[in-house]
Amino acid sequence: xxxxxxxAIPQATxxxxxxxxxxxxxxxxxxxxxxxxxxxxxxxxVGHLGTAQLAGLGVASALLTTxxxxxxFLAYATTAAVARRVGAGDVQAAIRQGVDGIxxxxxxxxxxxxxxxxxxxxxVDLLGASATAAPHATxxxxxxxxxxxxxxxxxxxxxxxxxxxxxxxxxxxAVAGFVANAGLNAGLVYGAGLGIAGSAxxxxxxxxxxxxxxxxxxxxxxxxxxxxLRPDAVGIRASAHAGGPLLVRTLSLRAILMIATAVAxxxxxxxxxxxxxxxxxxxxLAFALDAIAIAGQAIIGRCLGANDAQGAREACRRMVxxxxxxxxxxxxxxxxxxxxxxxxxxxxxxxxxxxxxxxxMVALSQPICGIVFxxxxxxxxxxxxxYLAWAMVITLAVFSPVALLVPTLGGGLTALWAAMTLMMTIxxxxxxxxxxSGRWIVTGxxx
Numbered sequence: 001x002x003x004x005x006x007x008a009i010p011q012a013t014x015x016x017x018x019x020x021x022x023x024x025x026x027x028x029x030x031x032x033x034x035x036x037x038x039x040x041x042x043x044x045x046v047g048h049l050g051t052a053q054l055a056g057l058g059v060a061s062a063l064l065t066t067x068x069x070x071x072x073f074l075a076y077a078t079t080a081a082v083a084r085r086v087g088a089g090d091v092q093a094a095i096r097q098g099v100d101g102i103x104x105x106x107x108x109x110x111x112x113x114x115x116x117x118x119x120x121x122x123x124v125d126l127l128g129a130s131a132t133a134a135p136h137a138t139x140x141x142x143x144x145x146x147x148x149x150x151x152x153x154x155x156x157x158x159x160x161x162x163x164x165x166x167x168x169x170x171x172x173x174a175v176a177g178f179v180a181n182a183g184l185n186a187g188l189v190y191g192a193g194l195g196i197a198g199s200a201x202x203x204x205x206x207x208x209x210x211x212x213x214x215x216x217x218x219x220x221x222x223x224x225x226x227x228x229l230r231p232d233a234v235g236i237r238a239s240a241h242a243g244g245p246l247l248v249r250t251l252s253l254r255a256i257l258m259i260a261t262a263v264a265x266x267x268x269x270x271x272x273x274x275x276x277x278x279x280x281x282x283x284x285l286a287f288a289l290d291a292i293a294i295a296g297q298a299i300i301g302r303c304l305g306a307n308d309a310q311g312a313r314e315a316c317r318r319m320v321x322x323x324x325x326x327x328x329x330x331x332x333x334x335x336x337x338x339x340x341x342x343x344x345x346x347x348x349x350x351x352x353x354x355x356x357x358x359x360x361m362v363a364l365s366q367p368i369c370g371i372v373f374x375x376x377x378x379x380x381x382x383x384x385x386x387y388l389a390w391a392m393v394i395t396l397a398v399f400s401p402v403a404l405l406v407p408t409l410g411g412g413l414t415a416l417w418a419a420m421t422l423m424m425t426i427x428x429x430x431x432x433x434x435x436x437s438g439r440w441i442v443t444g445x446x447x
Contacts, residue, residue, distance in 0.1 A: 017318040021295045027171040028162070029291035034174035041182040045189050046199050053196045056136025059129045064144055066254065067112060068151050073246035074105050075159040079297045080383045081242060081446075082163025087305025088445035091164075095227040098160030098218060100235030104243075105156040107236070109149025116145040136196045143200035150204070150211035157214035162298050164221075173213050181206035245385030252392040256399055256423060263403050263416055270348070271413045274355035277345045278417065282362055285330050289370055292322055293377025300381030307443040312382075316435065319374045327370025334363035354413050361417040368424050375431035382440040383447035391430035399423040 042061065047054045078101035085094030116123070124137045158170045184205055188198030222229055257279075264275035296319050303312040334341075338359055342352045379388055403419045411418070434440055 013314055014318060017299075017315055018322075020299060021292065021319060021322055024162075024165065024167045024295035024298055025291040027167040028294040029288060031158070031167065031170040031174040032287040032290060032294075034171075034178050041178065042185060042199050042203065045182075045185045046196055049189070049195060052130075052132040053136045055130065055133035056138075056196060057140055057199070059124055059133060059137040060140040060144065063123060063141060064148075067116070067148065068155070069254065070247065070250055071105070071108055071152055072155060072250055073243035074101055074108075074152055074155040075162070076246050076297065076380050077101070077239065077243040077383075077385065078156050078159025079162040079294070080301045080381050081239070082160055083165070083298050083301025083381060084305035084383070084447070085445055086164060087302035087308070089306070090445060092225040092227045093445070094163060095160070095218065095222050095225055096232075096235065097239075098156070098163065099222060099227065099229055100232055101156040101159060101239045102153055102215070102218065103231045104236050104239045105152035106149055109152045112148045112152075113145050116148070117142055120145070140196050140200045143197055144203055147204035147207040150207040153211040154207065154214055157211070157218055160218055161214075162294060163301065165298055165302065167294065167298075169217060173210050176213075177206050177210040180209060242383065242385060245389035246380070248389040249385070249392040252389075252396045256396055259400055259403050260416060260420060263406055264413060266407045267412055267416070270350045270354050271416075273348070273351045274358065274413055275416070277342065277351070277355050278358045278362060278413070280345075281334065281341065281359070282420075285334070285362070285366065285369070286373070288330060289323065289326060289373035290377075292319060292326065292370075293373045293380075295319070296374055296377030297381035300378050301383070304382060304441065304443050304447075305445055309441050309443055312441055313438075316375075316378050319378065320371060323370030323374035324367050325370070327367035330370075331363040331366035334359060334366070357414040358417040361414060361421055365421040365424055368421070368428050372424055372427045372431060375428075375435050379431065379434060379440050382442065384434070384440045387434055387440070391427065391434070394430060395423055395426045398426055 042057060043054065046057045078098055081097045081101075082094045085091070085097055120138050120141045121134070124134050124141060129137050154173075161167070161169050181203055184202030185199045188194045188202045189196070190198075192198055194201065219229060221227075261272075261275065261279070264272045296315070299315045299319075300312050303309075303315060338356065341359075342355055376388065399419060399422065402422060403416060406412075406415045406419060409415070
């Protein structure tokens, strides 16, 4: 393996990497966890309005989450590009690069609004919302869509700050946004009597507030370093070009998750219920590992921008060690917490029995996931998007037939999560081969 072939990292260097990884990863983890809390707060408040309203929120929030997650490349690509410029010692160009990403976010957000507002009823029907839930879903979707530009600005600006090696500000903004969202929703839903529309407006206002704070921070930095804030067509196209391969990667990953859910639904009600429980835990564990990946994006981009190829290699090795260790710890926690975790979601013994062996598969796969997330972050930080795109397409091509055969071959939900583990193993192999080759190491202010 690449990490074992190289000479051992000196202890002082290892400690320096450890301090830097922790300083970047811990705040990043807090910010990542804060985002799903938005939906949890919305669900808790809207749930008291009635079943139809909650069902409508479920449909609309799934659509919004998908729409925003598709554009997560705004954060990833911006982090890598800005970090390279920082490593090269050109903070002005780094911020200018980030501003281009923010302009791209605004353009994409406007395009999404133009599509969602007229098509909202049809999209809601396409997802199979009931006649009673559909009006609530349409209302929530149309209002919340107005906040999508702000959501995308938050993604891009978060990438700017991560590239500048600042993950604390996104944490503070995310926590403040969550608190504001909960307060606004409660006040508008019940105090103002706006119902589910009040929840949507509360989320829009909170997201716009978060975007405003980010823009203030970025504008202040641009003025301090003399960076232009005007839209630049060349820079915006460059941001879009860098994000294109990451968009393919994200769409492929979303397809994998959708296929897994569709297969679980074909297995039966108990299986799909258990799958949702297992998937929710898998997603939560992913936040912890993704925090290390975010640190990897920032550190690797900066090292390569500073023409420090050896530093990039050493940082990669150390972060892989962190990923494996974290994966082992998370896996052990899953095994130990099973008796406490499952009753939080269901009292149905059949669902519990179905979920239990699938949770063991999740636990066993965590060290693999640790390597995958870290190397994914390393290659993103290196700007190696095209390889990531092809690797994920290959993974999708292998996973799809295996997963779709599960209902025919048998094995139930455990077999499906074995296929998910196979998927992560394929990702690990493709990323490891790239890391081992060293072709991702391209130094300089731009790739």
